Amino acid sequence: MALGLAVLATVHLAALGASFLAPYAPGRQNRTLPYASPTRVHVVDGAGHVHLRPFVHALSEAPGPGGAYEEDRSRAFPVRFLVRDDPEPRAPEGRLHLFGVEEPARIFLLGTDGFGRDQLSRLLHGAQISLFAGLLATVLSLATGWLLGTLAGFYGRWLDGIVMRAAEVFLALPWLYLLFAVRAVLPLHVSAGQAFLMLVLVIGLVDWARPARLVRGVVLSARERNYVLAARGFGASDLYLIRRHIAPQTFGLLLTQAALLVPQYILAEVTLSFLGLGVSEPVPSWGNMLAALQRYNVLASYWWMWAPGLALVPVFLAYFSLSEALHARVGPASP
């Protein structure tokens, strides 16, 4: 659990600090360097001298067909830390980056994509979208599910009937189909910011039924506890009962559910963006970065284009270990 939390904290901090950690802006193109492999960082120069400061060489297209690149060994560009890039309207002094090299050399630690954009920078900026879309959608889905489940469990009768029948209808649909159907009726061409909000709303609101059912179960049993009945006997209002006695019973369940839902929703965002229904170019998301792999030549030739997919693995592992630890501590997610 400690390891899982550490991984998640690192990944999310890295995503938040993307503009500092990434050496380039995510949209910055180098049209002469498409699909460059990860830049080699040297310590030993051609004459056999060891440099304390690592350096890179500038790249240029190698003669002949095939899109290979060769290093220009005549000049070394040392890797500098805490560099500022060119001024721009929103950052008059230039943005601060953790590391970088002088032009015309470039440092692409994870290679470049088809437009010569730095994969590492895009990966970090894409994490902001993909990871936080999952988190926000989870908050939304749990909030909706909690509200409906609590109301249904607490007031029972016709309200319970309506909410549970509706939940059954939602659960009868394969959820990705439902997600796509909802996405289908929304406008296709939207800006990246709108797309992000739309994805969060759609993913979060489509999947309220499962949390609602689980919360309802907990509320149903909590409602009949003696101390709740006693508080009711003393004249406590419904709001007070829910706030003080019922809601705290459901928090453990919500936490365990959250650890299960976040990876699922991250994957939902990635899937939608992968298929061109989510966040669109040039703004990076892990989904639309992976979309380049739909072309066979990219799939087979450029292994660094897999980076966003592989980055998902430690994140998911961390969430799974978290959910198992929570499961053992606060009880099962599904009673």
Place this chain on the structure above:
Amino acid sequence: MAWLARRALHGLFLLLAVSILSFALVELAPGDFFAEMRLDPRVSEATLRALRARHGLDRPLPERYLRWVASLARGELGYSFAYGSPVAPLLWPRARNTLLLTATATAVAWALAIPIGTWWATLRGRAARHLLGGLFALLLALPDIVLALALLLLAVRTGWFPAGGMVSLGHEQLSWSGRVQDVVRHLALPAAALVLAVLPVLVRHVRASMAAVLDAPFVRAARGHGLSETRVLLSHALPAAANPLISLFGLSLAGLLSMSLLVEVVMSWPGLGPLLLEAILARDFYLVLGLVLASTFLLVAGNLLADALLLAADPRIRTGAR
């Protein structure tokens, strides 16, 4: 039997509710298929009005629903504007392909999950159990997109399997057995992607329910009577562990259908998934509606099958005692 009939009726009600819900969703959405045409200067306002009137898009909502239900009754499922044909004939071959893919994947996944899970539950060594646990945790953490793409890479790199599609060129000329072989070769990779994606979940559940049963007194009694270990597992432990697993069978179908949507698109398997994506991009709402209904129908039918299995496996349900 009455219980099964009740479940079937319940499934029908669900389908009806889903149809109303998704119809409302699609109809209340802003814009329609012809909205995109408005941007085209060659299409006049009058033409658009005429097109809308021809397809009944200018009528009030309840009337459109009734028209749509009437077309359901005729077996047409509405009209696809992009293809210019009723939805049903577009849908059936695709639904059949999705059914072929998911049914194969389900069968293979369960055929693997039950022995592996049982074996895992009976493992004694700590190291082996942790190794297996770690392996399946890693498999679980591999996103299905990466899984599908990795299998596609295998096909592209090695050429052992065809990369995408369902039939080769010249499929029609093959003999009957040649055609079956051809489809099986194309089926292997998408089915493998689905199997690998659901296997970790299934195996963990099989292990959990077997482990719960293996400690039960009746299993120890069976062992004490000197029955062989295989006999104990197969005819005593497995039937007792079956009930939660059959419920999981229904749930796993839902997961598989969702995953097959993505796998079909990545591996260009001509199922419901690619058609849904096309329909969304073309804003062909009735086709989307038909596809959602078809997928729901597959899921409801699968759940009914799970119920029938439960009825066969659990005598408590047969006698009505709960």
